[in-house]
Amino acid sequence: MSKFNRQHTHARNALTVTHEGGKAYVRDAKSELVLLAVVNMVGEDTFYESATERDNRYADLVHTVAVDDGAWTARFVAWLRDEAQMRSASLVAAAHAVWARLAEGKHGGNREIVAAACRRADEPGEFLAYWTATFGRAVPKPVKRGLGDAVRRLYTEKALLKYDTDSHAFRFGDVLELTHAAPDPDKPWQGELFRHALDRRHGRDAQVPEALPTVAARAELMALPVVDRQLVPTRSDGPAVLARAGMTWEALAGWLQGPMDAAAWEAVLPSMGLMAQLRNLRNFDRVGVSDEAAQQVVDRLRDREQIARSRQFPYRFLSAYRAAPSLRWAYALEQALAASTANVPPLPGRTLLLVDSSGSMQGAVSARSSVTHADVGALFGAVLAQRGEQVDMYGFANGHFRHEPARGGSVLPSIEAFRSRLGEVGYGTETVAALRATYDGHDRVVIISDMQAFRYPGNGARGVSVSEAVPESVPLFGVNTSGYAPSALDTSRPNRYEIGGFSDKLFTMMALLSEGEAARWPWERE
Template sequence: MAKFNTRAARPTARGPVTTTGTTTTYEGGAAYARETKSDLVLLAVTNMVGEDTFYESAGDRDDRFATLVRAVAVDDPAWTAGFVAWLRTGAGMRSASLVAAAEAVDARLTAGLHGDNRQIVDAALHRPDEPGEFLAYWTARHGRRIPKPVKRGLADAVQRLYSERALLKYDTGSKGYRFADVIDLVHPSPADGKPWQGDLFRHALDRRHNRDTELPAGLRTIAANTALRADAAADPSVLLDADRLRAAGMTWEDVLSLAGSALPKARLWESVAPSMGVMALIRNLRNFDEAGVSDEAAEAIARRIGEPATIAESRLFPYRFLSAYRAAPSLRWGHALDKALAASCANVPALPGRTLVLVDTSGSMQSCISAKSVVRHVDIAALFAIVLAHRGAAVDLVGYANGYFHHPLTPGGSVLRAIDAFDRRIGEVGHGTETVAALKATYEGHDRVVLISDMQAFHYPGAAGSGDGGRGVSVSEAIPAGVPMFGINTSGYAATGIDSSRPNRYEIGGFSDKLFTMMDLLGRGRDAGWPWESARKA
């Protein structure tokens, strides 16, 4: 009888995140330390920068991030360049990629390394306000001297990003570094194929320094904006012309500010909504309802919110739609937000066989991801768990803390309503982190385990005479070695319960559905390298 060559045989894949030794979690559980690149990536994809977390202060967390970036940037410049670009565009981490680029370049210049620095700066900047953000961080952290590679990388980004609409939207007096300040410091030339940028740069300088000069004729959007503002001062009703608002590059903030109380809010929102982006739309669903926009206007907004191509282009994190759903007073947005959430989770795979999905509902997971957000780590965990459950053929969903609870699922139901139903049970079984106990109690021959947690498990004692020196049983040791375990890390702390140096133990992290691309590869027995390296090889 065959021992190895059976239908159940499958190759063991390798993931990029690896561990190097043992340590303990913040709660005293058996844990593992990652090698430097792995530690950096897991922290980067969950790091909001400048934000306290349950176990780490903002200062400690940011210092750890900077230290990791600087070490890797000197040791492996090519890897770092790919990582920074992917962190901004693939993982969608805006502040973290900006900080990573600045610290990487400073470390490399300090070490006398000059190649790739310009490209690293440019790769981190993808929104028109980010060159100014980068300069503000750089000067606060490294002083007013701006090295040439940094200036050139910023100039490259300015050529890509600065436009008339960008100036109107982002060049505001609240910024420390305005468009003109960036232009003054880096001296960009107009990009090839954009001869109008010369006029734009001059106008940005003129308006920053309050020069009463004539607007260049080629800047038609700015001219339309100026004319509309002048007309609105005499007759606010011009702000109800949706086509004119779009042609003038008017933001919804500007429109509401100019109109004041002179116009009905419902008609004003109906006029500006067609030119608003998806993020602006979902942030204002409550305002639409409170203003009383018509059903016809609401249907048009809902169609845009639920359009898969629009959502893919927006690159919004899935939790944004959960937050919008909870903030909206009416039910008329629910279906569109469900569709948007599904589109934003396009990379979540269907799981064959039986899957155990465990969601950590402990006290640390109930902290918010940032000071300005009402979304908690446990909300993100529940979101991914419910989406996985809806995609899988046979998923057992379990929440745990000091104890555990099995959570029923309704096939074909609303994902957003299912998340709310799960969240209502948080606290039902305490606030501790008895991960090993929950695994041992709920694993029943499943084909895989997906654990969504901050990986800070409590101590679980080993058997008498186990020879573990009192360290106890780790999360990785709680189920049979041949069963794949995927740890989805929501917080990026340095210690983890997942020993990814072992076969069938994988750790991934972040707030984007992109993390599931790696999970899908590993689940099918295929090795998965770092995403930016895999893309380059392909």
């Protein structure tokens, strides 16, 4: 018998209590893993779990599932990285999955699991850093081969210039030496790139090969005297010069060795990715970037295809809206938010929507974000309320309040209006009481919460559960923003569903379930 399966058993929907003493249920291992993975920032304390407790629970779940079902795990890791956009969670899942499978003598498919977790050029190095810190310096062949596959796919000139820095424990050259990765034969320049990466790592002052024009252009810029560098952004060809050298805004700031003024931002702005632009709206305003230059960002935010390709979490646009002092971004951010929530379904009939505003929901989604779980709930709630045929939206804690977004109005101000009412009904999580007070023959119920309800008295020793608070014939969807175990929702009952995540992809599942499709894993719906 597998030591992992023996040590970590997960009975499906076993009765227990939430962290707050309410009636709750333990999920099966796969369900718990998915719900935790899609909200797991890794290494972050949460309201009910320390970072260590949460990370250990995640690793235990991965061990159990990976040993039991490697094929499922491979598809899950690929979906987690590509569709759910959880970088750290997918990397950690892949590492623990392969370690557990190798410990159990399961050698097939491990290479593919490793490669699936790496979608950005810095991730092979991050994977190695995590692996060696967690499991030791010995790197098994499947890990080396999977990382080699990723390296051939991801290493480019621009990636080298952006990610191969002294701040990383594993430089590109280290990864190449450890994995023995050979260049892709379909990319004749990649052999030169690999050799140059090794030269950089070992401090060899070798000439930049002709096959690497971007690296050569960067070297030319680096050779400029510091006193001449401030002039480059002001030149008519300044943006093209910086783009040709693969200059990011971070690299430009260091290269100038002086302040990033309006001219510097305007020169690098066309080369910036959408995430970088969102993070710097405040800086653009602070230095007085012109409206003409800012229009490039506005046009991008209003381009639905670009927003779809960027695959930003919707809450990123809320964060940018709060950070940017100028109103010139507001309408474009509203449109970007609409594009990033395209999968939120227009629910027909009457919908009861409850958004948890309790104390545990008021923690930030990560240490680097000011957006809280309650904000995420309000965001998806406001979008659902705007698009549904007839949605009754309430915030709840110890009591409840009705929130009425203007139909057809802006979502971002509606979220801020909801946020302004947090705390007026206490900080507890009386979910069942809120349901009993607000349910009035609705066609469906949606609860956005961490699913850690307080106890509601009833005949049983553990009281009444959330699942029992509305008629069994009414679909009840729990949108879980935190992934705690156990959950107040009993999904073994008919018409009870629990989904999770920070992306609008979670609403794809809601739409399919609403249409009567049998529950399947999201990567099986493709």
